[in-house]
Amino acid sequence: MEENSEIWREFYEKALSRSHSQHTELAVRLNESSTQVAVDCGCGTGSDIEYLEQKGYQVHGFDINPDAVAICRDRFGSKTLVEICHSSFEYYEYPKAGIVLANSSLFFADPSKFQKIWGSIESCIEIGGxxxxxxxxxxxxxxxxxxxxxxPLTESQVRSLFARFExxxxxxxxEQAKTSLGKMKHWHTFSVVAVKRMQ
Structure with a gap:
């Protein structure tokens, strides 16, 4: 476990200089719900939290890694709109939200609890969120x-999660490409931006 925390620490040092995701900007533009609340699942060092807070969102971020939580609490301690929590996907209490982000974090959700986790995420998103x-x-x-x-999920498994979404x-x-720490690996991911249309 010690080796893991070293790897994460190195990752977070690099991540601190990273800007928010373009998909987060798109999510803000698409949010048709009246809810100015966002949840950042596996928030890391908080680059998306900063952007959402500047857009006037009340932002709830959580991460299972204590280093990430400490960085975010330090970074956003004076921001009244930001709440940071140390939690995993399955134990987090999701507030009603207009935006839910899960940038590269659901990769590490407990696979045996994935359906339950997705159910919690899906039900917290308001219609139009x-x-x-x-x-x-x-x-x-x-x-x-x-x-x-x-x-890991197949494409059809991912698509099936979005039956109630557009x-x-x-x-x-x-593709083969480097991780943020410079190691080569094979990446196979699906990135989704979707608007909830029905409960």
């Missing part, structure tokens, strides 16, 4: 024998 996030594909090199459990953007990535 937006989900923006990434799912791990089955061909990803972290899909098996990774140092912690991962939750999918605005659906992108598959399937």
């Amino acid at each position: 937006v989900f923006s996030g990434d799912f791990m594909g089955v061909e990803d090199s972290w899909a098996s024998n990774y140092r912690s459990p991962t939750a 999918v605005i953007r659906f992108t598959e990535r399937n």
Whole structure:
């Protein structure tokens, strides 16, 4: 576990200089709900939280990694619109939200609890609200024998999650490329931006 925390620490140092996701901007533009509340699942160092807070959103961020939580609490401690929580997907209490982000975080959700986790995420999003996030594909090199459990899905499994949504953007990535720490791996991911149309 110690080796894991070293890797995450190095990752967060690099991530601090990263700007928010373009998909987060799109989510803000698409949000037709009257709810100015956003949830950032696996918030990391908070680049998307900063952007959402500047747009006037009340932002709830959570992460399972204590380093990420400490960084965000330090970064946003004076921001009354931001609440940071140390939690995992399955134990987090999701508030009603107009936007839910899960940027590269659902990869590491407990696979045995994935359906329950997705149910919680889906039901917290208001009608007209937006989900923006990434799912791990089955061909990803972290899909098996990774140092912690991962939750790989097929394309049809990912698409089936969005029966109550209008999918605005659906992108598959399937290529060899470097991680943010400079190591080569095979990436297989699905990135989705979708607007909730029915309960």
